[in-house]
Every structure is written in structure tokens, then in C-alpha cells.
Amino acid sequence: MAIIDGRAVSKSVRERVAKETALLKEKGITPGLAVIIVGDDSASQVYVKNKEKACEEVGFYSEKYALPASTTQEELNALVEELNNRSDINGILCQLPLPAHLDDKEVINLINPIKDVDAFHPISVGAIMIGDYKFLPCTPAGIMELIHSTGVDVTGKKAVVMGRSNIVGKPMAMLLLHENATVEITHSKTENLAEITREADILVAAIGKAKFVTADMVKEGAIVIDVGMDRDENGKLCGDVDFDSVAEKCSFITPVPGGVGPMTISMLMQNTLTAAKLQNNLD
Numbered sequence: 406m407a408i409i410d411g412r413a414v415s416k417s418v419r420e421r422v423a424k425e426t427a428l429l430k431e432k433g434i435t436p437g438l439a440v441i442i443v444g445d446d447s448a449s450q451v452y453v454k455n456k457e458k459a460c461e462e463v464g465f466y467s468e469k470y471a472l473p474a475s476t477t478q479e480e481l482n483a484l485v486e487e488l489n490n491r492s493d494i495n496g497i498l499c500q501l502p503l504p505a506h507l508d509d510k511e512v513i514n515l516i517n518p519i520k521d522v523d524a525f526h527p528i529s530v531g532a533i534m535i536g537d538y539k540f541l542p543c544t545p546a547g548i549m550e551l552i553h554s555t556g557v558d559v560t561g562k563k564a565v566v567m568g569r570s571n572i573v574g575k576p577m578a579m580l581l582l583h584e585n586a587t588v589e590i591t592h593s594k595t596e597n598l599a600e601i602t603r604e605a606d607i608l609v610a611a612i613g614k615a616k617f618v619t620a621d622m623v624k625e626g627a628i629v630i631d632v633g634m635d636r637d638e639n640g641k642l643c644g645d646v647d648f649d650s651v652a653e654k655c656s657f658i659t660p661v662p663g664g665v666g667p668m669t670i671s672m673l674m675q676n677t678l679t680a681a682k683l684q685n686n687l688d
């Protein structure tokens with residue numbers, strides 16, 4: 406069994422982005438990312454801080470809009486419209502979840518698809534469905550990079566994605582399908598779950614339940630990707646996979662932390678670079 410080092414793969418993506426950014430800057434173009442955060446959700450604050458840090462690291466311009474929880478839909482919409490019209494801002498990201506009185510769909514729909522670096526807009530989602538996309542959803546795209554890092558060809562493999570969220574599960578299944586895997590999605594209503602997961606050559610767990618995936622649910626020699634960010638019974642950070650028992654059975658596994666997590670922000674950097682190139686007719 407080998408552990409997939411998400412920090413190392415993430416670093417190599419960022420180095421690639423930083424190199425390309427340096428070349429763009431010689432042409433007078435600096436990729437710019439605007440990040441909007443509403444309210445004071447502590448996990449979101451950490452994510453947003455890490456996004457700003459990553460921008461600095463690769464040489465982007467970034468702006469953070471930390472709005473109070475009392476922000477109205479009209480105020481939020483007006484900010485997105487303003488950022489849509491700014492030529493120095495190539496990517497717009499509104500950190501989710503939003504406070505309950507705000508409609509995330511309305512905000513996502515307002516972001517100009519050419520600046521949709523999260524790939525959450527229905528136009529981006531549709532483009533992924535037909536395999537003709539500009540922006541890949543960050544977490545699934547990061548997972549594909551991790552799978553590629555193993556050197557295993559996805560073609561013809563049986564892949565099982567546990568979880569059907571719009572952010573991870575559904576786009577993950579699409580990306581695996583584009584690479585010719587035979588894909589199955591499981592969810593909370595799935596019957597005989599372990600029978601299905603035991604057939605997976607590639608198993609992606611994105612369910613949000615601490616240590617839910619146990620060794621008896623995993624095929625010998627499988628690649629196991631853990632998207633979970635959960636807390637165990639002692640309050641310690643852990644994933645959806647029971648790492649210690651599953652690690653003994655699989656060929657490759659991602660740890661938590663240090664697996665999928667570091668990849669998501671690196672892919673956001675990649676998307677922002679793509680956005681800057683597209684908006685300057687360089688792609």
C-alpha cells in the first residue's frame with residue numbers, strides 16, 4: 406500500500422501555475438481572484454484565508470470581501486455584478502454555505518460563467534456534462550490529479566463514488582466517466598452498499614461520516630480517495646474512511662489531512678489562471 410501525498414501533488418500544481426503566471430506577467434497580465442465570504446462560519450474563514458495565501462504564493466492579485474451576516478441579497482448581488490464588470494478580476498468565488506436568509510443559487514447564477522472559477526454555474530455544470538468545459542470543479546479535478554499521480558490508468562476500471570452532492574459526487578462521477586471508467590454513484594438510500602463498494606477498483610468517499618468506510622467494504626488492491634473532513638469520537642480531524650484498517654487492504658489511499666484537502670485550492674489557482682488567459686484571448 407502507498408499513501409498518496411496530496412501536499413506534494415498540490416505543490417507541483419502550484420509550481421506549474423506560478424511559472425505560467427510569471428510568463429503572463431511579462432505580458433502585463435496578472436490573474437485576479439475575488440473571494441466573497443458572508444458571516445462568520447469558522448471553517449469558511451479558514452478556507453478563505455488559505456485561498457488568499459495560495460494567491461499570494463502563485464503571484465495572483467486577490468481581493469477578499471468579508472461581509473457581515475446581515476448582508477442582504479441585493480447587496481450581495483450588487484457586489485457580484487460589480488466584480489463581473491471589473492477587468493482586473495478574472496475569477497469570482499462566493500464561499501458557501503451562505504447564511505440561511507441568502508439564496509446561494511441566485512448568487513451562483515449571477516456570476517459571469519467566464520469568471521466562474523468554482524464551476525458551480527449551471528452553464529459550467531452543463532459544459533462538464535458534455536465534456537466541453539473551461540473550468541473543472543476544484544475538488545473533483547484535484548482528485549483526478551491524485552489518481553493520475555498513482556500512474557494507474559482509469560480506462561475500463563470500475564469506479565464507485567459515494568455521495569451525490571453537486572460540489573463533489575456528481576461532477577466526480579462525470580470526470581471519471583470522461584476518462585472511461587465505469588461509474589456508479591451511491592447515496593444514503595442505496596441498498597446493499599458494501600456489495601457495491603467492494604467491486605470498486607477506484608473508491609471515492611464523499612459522504613461526511615467519520616470513518617464510515619471500513620475494510621470489509623473495500624476491494625483488495627483498490628485506490629481509495631477520502632474526501633471527508635470529519636471529527637472522530639475524540640474530536641480529532643479524520644476522514645470518511647477508517648484509514649488504519651483500509652490502508653492494509655488497498656493499493657493507494659489518501660490520508661486526512663494531507664490528501665484531497667490541499668488539492669482543492671491548487672485547482673482553484675489553476676482555474677483562475679485559465680480565466681485570466683481566456684479573458685485575455687490567450688487560450
Ligand code: GUN
Binds near residue numbers: 502
Ligand atoms: N464551501 C466548501 N467547499 C467550497 C468550494 O469549493 N467553493 C465554495 N465557493 N464554497 C465551498
